[in-house]
Amino acid sequence: MSHPTKPTDVGMNRTGVAVSPIDSKEAIDGAIEGTERPDASAAALEQVRLDYSREATPVGTMPPPASPKGAIKAVVTAVKGKHAMVFLDLIGERLAFERTGTRLYEAVLVKLAAGSSRDGGPDREDLERIRDDELRHFALLQDALISLGADPTAVTPSADVTGVASMGLVQVVTDPRTTLTEALKTMLIAELADNDGWLILADMAERLEETDLAASFREALDEEEQHLARLRTWVTADLDAQAGLEPRPVEPVEVPQPPG
Amino acid sequence: MAIDILAEKGVPLDRQVFTWRDMVRQPYSKLNDDAFTRVRVILMNGIEAEALRFGHSAARMNKALQVPLARVRRIEQHQQTLVNWLNPPDQSPLETTIGFEQVAIEVTAALAQHEPDSYLAQVYRFGLLEDFDHMQRYAALLDRVEGKDANTLLQSYTDIRPGRPTKVEHRDPADDLRNHYDRTTAQPLTKLNASVLMAAEHQTHDYYMNIGPTFADPVARLLYAEIASIEEQHVTQYESIIDPTESWLEKWLLHEATEVYTYWSCAQQENNRVIKDIWTRFCDYELGQLHFVMDLMKEIDRRDPEELLPRELPDPIKFESQREFVRRTLEAEVDLRASGPHFIDVSQEPGDAPSVLQREQLNRDGSPSEIIAEGYRWVPGTELADRAKAFRGNAEGRIS
Numbered sequence: 001m002s003h004p005t006k007p008t009d010v011g012m013n014r015t016g017v018a019v020s021p022i023d024s025k026e027a028i029d030g031a032i033e034g035t036e037r038p039d040a041s042a043a044a045l046e047q048v049r050l051d052y053s054r055e056a057t058p059v060g061t062m063p064p065p066a067s068p069k070g071a072i073k074a075v076v077t078a079v080k081g082k083h084a085m086v087f088l089d090l091i092g093e094r095l096a097f098e099r100t101g102t103r104l105y106e107a108v109l110v111k112l113a114a115g116s117s118r119d120g121g122p123d124r125e126d127l128e129r130i131r132d133d134e135l136r137h138f139a140l141l142q143d144a145l146i147s148l149g150a151d152p153t154a155v156t157p158s159a160d161v162t163g164v165a166s167m168g169l170v171q172v173v174t175d176p177r178t179t180l181t182e183a184l185k186t187m188l189i190a191e192l193a194d195n196d197g198w199l200i201l202a203d204m205a206e207r208l209e210e211t212d213l214a215a216s217f218r219e220a221l222d223e224e225e226q227h228l229a230r231l232r233t234w235v236t237a238d239l240d241a242q243a244g245l246e247p248r249p250v251e252p253v254e255v256p257q258p259p260g
Numbered sequence: 261m262a263i264d265i266l267a268e269k270g271v272p273l274d275r276q277v278f279t280w281r282d283m284v285r286q287p288y289s290k291l292n293d294d295a296f297t298r299v300r301v302i303l304m305n306g307i308e309a310e311a312l313r314f315g316h317s318a319a320r321m322n323k324a325l326q327v328p329l330a331r332v333r334r335i336e337q338h339q340q341t342l343v344n345w346l347n348p349p350d351q352s353p354l355e356t357t358i359g360f361e362q363v364a365i366e367v368t369a370a371l372a373q374h375e376p377d378s379y380l381a382q383v384y385r386f387g388l389l390e391d392f393d394h395m396q397r398y399a400a401l402l403d404r405v406e407g408k409d410a411n412t413l414l415q416s417y418t419d420i421r422p423g424r425p426t427k428v429e430h431r432d433p434a435d436d437l438r439n440h441y442d443r444t445t446a447q448p449l450t451k452l453n454a455s456v457l458m459a460a461e462h463q464t465h466d467y468y469m470n471i472g473p474t475f476a477d478p479v480a481r482l483l484y485a486e487i488a489s490i491e492e493q494h495v496t497q498y499e500s501i502i503d504p505t506e507s508w509l510e511k512w513l514l515h516e517a518t519e520v521y522t523y524w525s526c527a528q529q530e531n532n533r534v535i536k537d538i539w540t541r542f543c544d545y546e547l548g549q550l551h552f553v554m555d556l557m558k559e560i561d562r563r564d565p566e567e568l569l570p571r572e573l574p575d576p577i578k579f580e581s582q583r584e585f586v587r588r589t590l591e592a593e594v595d596l597r598a599s600g601p602h603f604i605d606v607s608q609e610p611g612d613a614p615s616v617l618q619r620e621q622l623n624r625d626g627s628p629s630e631i632i633a634e635g636y637r638w639v640p641g642t643e644l645a646d647r648a649k650a651f652r653g654n655a656e657g658r659i660s
Contacts, residue, residue: 013291015412017640023416024640026583031638034396034421039635040643042404045479048631052478164476175349177286 001179002114008242059157062089066151087208088148090201092156095141096163097194098134100170105131107173108187111180120237120247121180122230130227137220144213162197166190181238188235191228198224262572263524265517270547273331278338286534287348290355293532295415296366296579298359300526300539301346303367303460307522308340310459314515318508325508328556332549339542346535353471354406354480357398358413360464364391365418367460369582369589371453374575380450380501383438384457385589386596386603387494392586393423393629394487400633405477409642417581420638424594426629429490430622432614435598436496443503443510448517448570451502455518456577458498465491482628489622509557513565516550525576 005011017024062085109127142152155163172178172186198221205214233250240247288297315333319326347356365388372384399410399420410420441450465488472484506514523546527539554565595606598615609616639646 011292014294014415015291017411017416020416023581023583024411027411027414027416027419027638028640030419030583030587031421034419035635035637037635038637038646040647042634044626044631044634045404048479048482048626049477171349177348 001111001177006242007179007182059160060155062156063151063154065149066154083204083208084148087204087210088145088150089156089158090197090204091141091144091148091150092152092154093158093162094194094197094201095138095145095152096155096159097166097190097197098138098141100163100166101134101190101194102131102138104169104173104187104190105134107170108180108183111173111178111183114176115180118238118241120234120241120250122184122234126230130230133223133227137223140216140220144216147213165193181235181242184231184235184238188228188231191224191231195221195224195228263520264571265520265547265550265569265573266566266571268547269551270520270544270549272548273335273552276335276545276548278342283338283342284345285342287346288532288535290348290351290413295359295362295413295417297530297532297535298347298413299363299366299579300530301343301535302356302359302363302463303456304522304526304539304542305340305344305347306363306460306463307456307519308336308343309463309466310455311336311515311519312340313462314511318512322508324560325512325556328552329512332552335545335549339545342538343542346538352406353474354398354402355408355413357468357471358395358402358410360467361391361395361398362414362418363460364388364464365395365586366579366582367577368457369585370578370580371457372589373582373585374578375450375453376447377441377450379439380441380454382603383497383501384453385593386598387457387461387497388586389424389590389594389596390426390429390490390494391423392419392590393426393429394490396420396422396636396638397426397483397487397629397633399638400636401480401483403636403638403642403644404632405480407642407644409638409640411638411640417583419583419586422633423590424596426486426490427623427627428597428619429493430615430619431493431598432618433493433496435600435615436493437500437601438497439601440501440503443506446503448568449574451514452518452521452574454498454501455514456522458495458502459518461491461494461498465495479628479632483632486622486628507561509553509561509563510568513550513553513557513568516546516553517569519546520550521573522577524573525579528576529579 013019017028105127109124109131112122112124112127145152169186169190173183178186198217202214202217202221205211205217237247237250288301290298312333315329315336319329319333322329351359368384368388368391372381372388375381375384395410395418402408402410414420441454443451468484468488468491472481472488475481475484502511520543523539523543527536527543530536530539554569557563557565596603597606597609598604599609599613636643
């Protein structure tokens with residue numbers, strides 16, 4: 001957004017009742033008159049949710065092994081039984097998240113180009129590096145799934161559900177009306193979730209004794225922790241500057257260089 | 261400011277042009293723009309949707325009209341796109357639904373008051389109280405599922421309280437049909453009003469049918485299923501009041517006149533300057549389309565279209581709060597039911613009336629509109645603001 005009006009400027013926001021006190025009093029009185037015995041328990045709503053939840057089937061299930069190698073791997077990990085599918089589902093989830101994450105950072109780069117650069121905020125190179133990390137993590141997860149005999153093009157149930165949860169992230173960062181600050185705050189949500197996602201994944205790889213995968217997942221987690229730390233710094237610096245506060249001392253974040 | 265639609269020729273069809281960037285513009289602000297800007301955008305999208313719907317029906321039945329209809333339809337398609345794309349992306353489908361019901365309440369109430377035909381005014385008041393109840397149900401859904409306050413969209417222009425309960429709005433199909441106006445004697449305003457409401461209700465039905473399945477919550481899916489069914493009834497009601505003996509060209513002419521009238525009404529009252537320019541531009545486009553159809557009527561039907569049109573448009577549709585009228589109507593007519601084309605008091609409806617049996621069947625496993633709004637009372641800041649009172653201090657100067 002390049003427009004000089006900032007969302008934090010005082011303007012004509014009409015959403016609150018204080019903007020139209022006379023009409024609002026009428027609306028409040030009308031609601032009271034129209035509902036003699038209010039009851040906020042919403043018990044009937046809860047009961048219907050319960051009825052449907054008890055009968056619901058999942059959003060989908062895991063795909064069958066993609067190759068004979070997959071079948072073999074499935075046998076090898078038979079002792080781990082159901083854990084193998086849980087593991088593959090988690091990898092599928094991170095894969096989808098990293099793929100969307102790459103697209104999210106591409107959109108944030110446009111925000112940077114549209115807005116004015118600020119002290120303490122990211123520059124183009126910073127954001128491009130993170131975007132490239134997300135893309136590299138996507139590739140890492142594709143390889144992981146192939147090595148386990150799974151199909152990296154399949155949408156696993158967790159990938160689907162996390163995709164639904166992420167819909168709002170895409171909606172915010174691709175909206176031309178949102179600012180770089182708003183986009184960075186949105187990416188903070190993404191990175192917070194992503195950090196825990198990698199932590200859970202790396203932990204499970206270790207417990208399943210998938211040593212090589214665990215090591216590469218830990219490496220990715222380290223990089224994601226850097227992303228999170230940098231985003232926190234950028235968002236804080238940005239908000240401080242907008243609020244007219246003195247800049248805080250910034251702890252340097254070690255940025256690992258991408259391999260190769 | 262009056263407009264002489266017979267003298268004003270508007271923009272000729274070959275100059276009614278668009279680009280994709282022209283069609284896809286900055287939307288209105290959900291937070292800052294007046295609620296009636298949203299009302300006008302939603303209404304005009306409905307008017308344009310009806311233009312396309314009618315144009316396709318007419319083309320299926322009239323070989324001679326296919327080319328001119330296709331020409332005008334292409335323009336209407338792009339007009340509708342520009343209008344509908346003014347809805348902002350931070351406005352969820354449920355929030356847009358609140359806007360749809362505000363259209364149904366405020367526009368219907370405005371038309372009911374200036375409708376010269378007393379029977380049709382009654383029909384409009386009957387429909388009004390049903391849409392009024394839908395608002396209460398959707399507001400409860402928005403609050404209880406998403407934790408959001410519908411009044412942030414309504415901006416206190418429209419009450420959120422029960423109307424004729426949705427659960428009793430389900431009727432036997434024959435009880436949704438009304439008597440139609442007589443095309444030879446009805447005033448032009450009567451024809452325009454009927455056309456506006458049919459368009460608005462039809463798009464509401466189609467919108468709910470499209471977005472209903474996008475909700476995850478089963479109660480939301482149920483509520484949209486239930487209210488979409490009522491909207492289908494409303495379309496049945498509103499299309500039945502239009503004289504079916506009008507020729508296809510006569511109907512087309514009235515559609516174009518309705519579009520001129522509605523864009524003109526919007527342009528008079530719009531306070532978003534960019535959007536006001538759109539209404540003005542499209543009013544001129546519609547005048548061009550109206551005159552195009554007038555020429556066709558002379559050529560094909562050998563009829564003088566000026567006999568069917570008023571020289572000057574009636575007073576514009578009032579886009580303003582109709583709270584007092586709605587409350588009076590609610591007080592006097594909430595207990596009305598339909599019996600064929602007539603309205604009766606609930607006490608006169610036999611227990612085995614077809615509509616009673618219809619609603620008993622549909623509600624046998626529970627009524628979604630009752631489930632979501634059980635005990636619901638709107639308060640500023642959502643129902644949770646009341647529940648949260650126990651945790652709050654005594655800050656001075658607070659609003660609620």
